[in-house]
Every structure is written in C-alpha cells, then in structure tokens.
Amino acid sequence: MIRKKEESGLEKLQSYGTVQLLRYMLLPYWGLLLSLLVLLLSGMALDLANPFVLGLFIDTAKSGGSLQFLWVLAGAFFGVVILRQAVLVCETGIASSLQMSTTNTLRTSVLRHCLRLDFSFYQTHLPGELIERIDGDISTMGNFLSRFIISIVGNCLLVLGMLISLILIDWRLGCFLVVFSVSALFLLKHLQQRMGPVWEMQRQASADLYGFLEERFSGTEDIRASNAVAYMLRGHIEQTRKMWRVASQAGFLSTSLFQAMHWIFTLGTIIALALGIWLFQSGAITIGTIYIIVRYSTMLQGPLMGFTFQAQDFQQANASLRRVRQMLGTAGSIVDGPRQALPEGTLSLAFEQVNFSYGLDMPVLKDLSFQVKPGTILGIVGRTGSGKTTITRLLERFYDPDSGAVLIGGVNLRDVSVQAVRSRIAMITQEVTLFHATLRENLTVFDTTISDERIHQAIALLGLEQWLETLPQGLDTAIEPGNMGLSAGESQLLTFARVFLKDPDIIVLDEASSRLDPTTERRIEQALDHLLVGRTVVIIAHRLSTLERADSILVLEDGVCQEYGLREELIVTPNSRFAQLLKTGLDEPVEAL
Numbered sequence: 052m053i054r055k056k057e058e059s060g061l062e063k064l065q066s067y068g069t070v071q072l073l074r075y076m077l078l079p080y081w082g083l084l085l086s087l088l089v090l091l092l093s094g095m096a097l098d099l100a101n102p103f104v105l106g107l108f109i110d111t112a113k114s115g116g117s118l119q120f121l122w123v124l125a126g127a128f129f130g131v132v133i134l135r136q137a138v139l140v141c142e143t144g145i146a147s148s149l150q151m152s153t154t155n156t157l158r159t160s161v162l163r164h165c166l167r168l169d170f171s172f173y174q175t176h177l178p179g180e181l182i183e184r185i186d187g188d189i190s191t192m193g194n195f196l197s198r199f200i201i202s203i204v205g206n207c208l209l210v211l212g213m214l215i216s217l218i219l220i221d222w223r224l225g226c227f228l229v230v231f232s233v234s235a236l237f238l239l240k241h242l243q244q245r246m247g248p249v250w251e252m253q254r255q256a257s258a259d260l261y262g263f264l265e266e267r268f269s270g271t272e273d274i275r276a277s278n279a280v281a282y283m284l285r286g287h288i289e290q291t292r293k294m295w296r297v298a299s300q301a302g303f304l305s306t307s308l309f310q311a312m313h314w315i316f317t318l319g320t321i322i323a324l325a326l327g328i329w330l331f332q333s334g335a336i337t338i339g340t341i342y343i344i345v346r347y348s349t350m351l352q353g354p355l356m357g358f359t360f361q362a363q364d365f366q367q368a369n370a371s372l373r374r375v376r377q378m379l380g381t382a383g384s385i386v387d388g389p390r391q392a393l394p395e396g397t398l399s400l401a402f403e404q405v406n407f408s409y410g411l412d413m414p415v416l417k418d419l420s421f422q423v424k425p426g427t428i429l430g431i432v433g434r435t436g437s438g439k440t441t442i443t444r445l446l447e448r449f450y451d452p453d454s455g456a457v458l459i460g461g462v463n464l465r466d467v468s469v470q471a472v473r474s475r476i477a478m479i480t481q482e483v484t485l486f487h488a489t490l491r492e493n494l495t496v497f498d499t500t501i502s503d504e505r506i507h508q509a510i511a512l513l514g515l516e517q518w519l520e521t522l523p524q525g526l527d528t529a530i531e532p533g534n535m536g537l538s539a540g541e542s543q544l545l546t547f548a549r550v551f552l553k554d555p556d557i558i559v560l561d562e563a564s565s566r567l568d569p570t571t572e573r574r575i576e577q578a579l580d581h582l583l584v585g586r587t588v589v590i591i592a593h594r595l596s597t598l599e600r601a602d603s604i605l606v607l608e609d610g611v612c613q614e615y616g617l618r619e620e621l622i623v624t625p626n627s628r629f630a631q632l633l634k635t636g637l638d639e640p641v642e643a644l
C-alpha cells in the first residue's frame with residue numbers, strides 16, 4: 052500500500068513542471084512557509100522605514116527642530132537596524148530548515164527510484180554520475196528553493212513597496228522608476244536566456260568528472276598494477292580541461308551580465324537624482340525627500356540585481372530539475388508481476404527455451420532449457436563468456452529473457468514481484484561487497500530483526516569465532532570502506548555468513564571459492580555441508596572439484612546447452628562431454644572435447 056503510494060508519487064513527480072514541483076515540495080511545510088512570509092513582510096517594512104526615518108531626521112535638523120525629537124529619530128533608526136538583523140537571522144534559519152526538509156524528501160525519492168532500476172540502467176550511468184544527480188542536482192534545487200523564498204519573494208515585496216512609496220512621494224518620479232525597473236528586468240531576462248545552456252553544460256561536465264573519478268578510484272589497484280597511472284591522469288586532465296572551458300564561458304557571461312546591470316542602475320540613479328533636484332527646486336519636495344528618493348533608487352539596485360542571480364539559480368535549478376526528472380522518467384525494464392510470493396518450501400528451477408541478449412543483437416543464451424528438482428544441486432560448466440553468469444542474472448530477475456520462460460517453483464518469474472523472487476535467493480559471486488558499517492550490519496545487511504545469537508551461530512559455523520575475538524569491538528567493529536583491513540578469504544567468509552543468516556531457499560554460487568586459500572576453502576566446504584542441505588543450488592565453477600556436490604551438470608558453450616544430465620550418469624558415460632572434461636580438465640576448451 053505504502054509502496055503503491057510512493058510509486059504514484061514518483062510518477063507524478065516525473066510529469067511535474069517547475070512550479071508544480073515547488074508546490075509539491077513546499078506545501079507540506081506550510082507552517083514554516085507562513086512564518087517565512089511574515090518575516091519577509093516585516094523585513095520589507097523595516098527596509099522601507101529606515102530611509103523615511105533618516106529623511107525626517109534631515110528635514111527636522113534643517114528646519115531647526117527639537118534636539119529631543121532628533122534623539123528619538125536616531126534611536127528609532129538604530130532600533131530598526133537591530134530589528135532588521137534579527138529578522139534576517141530568523142529568515143535564514145527558517146529558509147535553511149525548509150530547504151533541508153524539502154530536498155531530503157526529494158533526494159530519498161530519487162534514490163529509491165534508482166535502487167529499483169535494473170542492471171541495464173547501471174551500465175549506462177556510472178556511480179559518480181548518479182551521486183552528482185542525487186546530491187549535486189538536488190542540492191542545487193534546494194539552494195534555489197531557500198534563496199528563492201528569501202530573495203525572490205523578499206525582493207519582489209521590497210521593490211513593490213519602494214515603487215509604491217515613490218509614486219506616493221511624486222507620481223512622475225514613481226512612474227519613471229516603474230518604467231525603468233520593468234525595462235531593466237526585460238533586459239536582464241534577455242541576457243539571462245543566454246546563460247541556461249551554459250549552466251547545463253557546466254553541471255554535465257562536473258557529473259562526467261565525478262563519474263570518471265569514481266570509476267578510476269574503484270579500479271586503483273588494477274590501474275597501478277597495469278602501469279596505467281599516466282593514462283588515467285591524461286584522462287583526468289582532459290575532463291578538467293573540458294570543465295575549465297565550460298566554467299570560464301559561464302564565468303565570463305555572468306561577469307559581463309553583472310557589469311551591464313551595474314551601469315544600467317548607475318544611470319537610473321543619476322536620472323532619479325536629477326529628477327529629485329528638479330522637484331526640490333520647484334518646491335514640490337524637501338531635501339529629506341531627495342534623500343529618500345536617492346536612497347530608494349539605489350536600494351532598487353539590490354533586489355533587481357538579486358533577480359539576476361536568482362534567475363541564474365533558477366536556470367541552474369531548472370537544468371538540475373530536468374536531469375532529475377529525466378532520471379525519474381527512466382523506467383526499469385523489469386515489471387513486477389501480480390503474484391506477491393513464490394510457493395512455500397524448497398523450490399524447483401527451470402529454464403524453458405530461453406533466448407536472451409544484452410540488447411546488442413548478440414544472443415548470449417540460445418534456446419536454453421533445463422530443470423533442477425527441488426533440493427538438488429546443478430553444476431554449470433563452460434568456458435569464459437559462455438553465459439553462466441547470465442543464467443544467474445535471469446534467475447534473480449535482473450533481466451527478463453527475450454523469449455521463453457524462467458520458472459521458480461513452477462511459477463514464471465514474469466508473474467511474480469521482483470522482491471518476492473530475490474527474497475528467496477542468495478547469490479555468492481566473485482565480487483565481495485562489504486559496506487562501510489559495523490560487522491553486524493554487514494552480516495545482517497541492515498536487517499535489525501536478526502538476533503546476535505543467530506549471527507554468532509553463523510560465525511561459529513564458518514569457524515570464524517577466533518577471528519571475531521581479535522576484533523576490538525566484536526560485532527560492533529566498523530568495517531573499513533572497500534573491504535580494507537580484511538583478507539579476500541575473510542571477506543568471502545563473511546558473505547557466506549550473510550547467506551546463512553538470510554536462510555534462502557535457492558543458493559547460487561558463482562566461482563565462489565576461487566579467491567580462497569586451501570585452508571579457508573576447507574572451512575567453506577565444511578560450512579557448505581550445512582548450508583546446502585534442503586536447498587536448491589546452482590554452482591558455477593571453473594574447477595571440477597567444486598562440482599563434486601552437484602546432482603546434475605549443465606555444459607554450456609556460447610549460450611547453448613551442449614550437455615545436460617545427472618552427474619553420476621555423465622561420469623560413467625565415456626563419450627559424454629563431462630566425462631571427457633574430467634579427464635582433460637577445464638583448461639581445455641569444451642569445444643575440443
């Protein structure tokens with residue numbers, strides 16, 4: 052129910068324009084918004100009041116008014132300045148809180164959406180780029196939101212207040228400044244339109260750089276080992292050069308815009324001053340009022356220039372919004388089926404005439420069919436690139452077949468929710484991913500319902516009790532990022548412990564023991580004796596010894612089933628491919644058998 056609600060929320064977000072999105076993000080926080088509005092109005096009133104107080108002070112002083120009144124006016128001026136600062140502090144505090152609340156909601160929605168997308172999405176989007184989207188772009192939108200409220204709304208109110216006051220002082224002067232402000236804004240808008248594409252290019256260049264760095268840092272070991280540091284640095288220099296070009300273009304354009312605005316406003320103030328002097332000479336206004344006119348016309352510069360930067364922020368936020376919407380609009384190709392669960396108990400597996408390609412018109416699995424009975428073990432052998440890992444990806448429903456069906460427990464995976472499938476399968480691959488979190492969290496994968504007692508049982512089963520005792524804080528010990536501080540064997544043993552704790556009905560072991568030394572492998576073998584009992588298992592192995600447990604064997608070549616049968620039978624059939632493999636070893640190409 053909650054998930055349905057979230058999904059419909061996401062769907063809505065994808066179609067929202069800027070204004071709708073602002074409304075969606077801000078409306079739940081209407082209390083904060085209201086307080087902000089009150090503060091903005093108070094700030095505007097205080098900004099408008101100060102020149103009046105000073106104007107009155109000048110007129111009173113010039114006409115020889117009472118000293119006591121002058122002291123009162125000086126005190127009022129001081130009080131207004133202090134109060135204005137206090138209002139400013141509150142405005143900033145409330146706007147920041149509004150920014151954090153709204154952007155955190157959006158950040159979570161985008162992250163949730165990304166986590167649901169399938170493998171093909173992650174092939175075309177590097178992690179660094181996703182970080183830039185989820186953090187960079189949404190922060191830009193958040194900054195815009197908070198500054199938008201304070202500056203755009205505050206500045207609009209201030210400009211309106213000043214123009215109305217100036218019209219009330221003298222309608223001719225007021226009209227001139229209204230015409231001037233509107234023309235300045237049009238000019239600004241025109242100049243601003245040239246900035247949009249440049250900002251978008253700047254953010255894209257930054258996302259590319261993040262993506263590049265992320266990819267290279269994750270392969271640091273390989274880069275050093277293959278002496279590719281110079282190549283990596285060259286790539287980095289090219290990326291930063293691209294960023295530099297776009298950033299200088301953006302910097303040049305915005306500085307020119309700023310300068311142009313500055314000269315326009317200086318001209319406006321000169322004309323307002325000339326008008327003020329003319330009105331004073333004709334006796335229409337006092338010298339104090341000239342001060343108010345000059346003060347207001349210079350004060351106009353702040354908010355109107357503020358609009359320029361807000362328009363810049365708006366364009367940046369719009370560019371960010373476009374990219375975030377684009378990401379939210381990326382639909383996963385894996386669609387949940389209507390069934391919410393697979394049958395209870397031990398599960399069978401079957402591939403029925405499965406054809407599959409990764410979208411490059413190069414079939415990876417061709418008309419593949421096989422069946423695994425509940426509680427039995429299937430061993431898959433084949434040369435590199437023959438499609439073994441692809442079979443496991445289809446089993447976990449990371450992809451759907453192009454034709455044919457993958458069945459678990461007799462149910463076509465297209466008819467079941469992805470969550471229901473993955474909750475019943477555990478996969479141990481060559482890649483061990485440990486999180487920068489405590490040992491407990493790494494073992495339970497953040498499932499707080501798993502008791503410490505069960506964790507200790509799993510650790511004992513893998514013979515890791517002594518290792519656990521050496522850790523300073525036991526299960527609360529933090530695992531360093533990137534599996535640092537753990538040997539390859541220890542990391543893999545921990546992923547085995549994870550599987551024990553998940554207690555799945557199907558286990559997929561993909562080259563699981565390839566990184567282990569003989570002692571660690573023995574430990575794993577002992578643990579597997581317990582773990583595999585009563586479960587359906589798929590073992591992908593390059594070493595034949597790993598297949599000794601298998602009940603049936605599938606020999607795969609270029610995505611085609613070359614042989615499939617019971618292991619015991621294949622062993623005693625002299626011309627079977629498997630029997631010959633046992634003689635020659637896996638190093639020999641299967642084709643040559």
Ligand SMILES: Nc1ncnc2c1ncn2[C@@H]1O[C@H](COP(=O)(O)OP(=O)(O)OP(=O)(O)O)[C@@H](O)[C@H]1O
Pocket residue numbers: 174409415433434435436437438439440441442
């Ligand atoms: N994500 C992918 N996108 C495109 N092609 C892919 C992808 N993953 C694998 N392939 C291609 O699909 C074919 C089968 O790959 P797969 O990883 O399933 O083989 P494998 O038998 O598991 O190989 P290995 O023993 O090396 O792990 C290969 O030609 C490979 O290049």
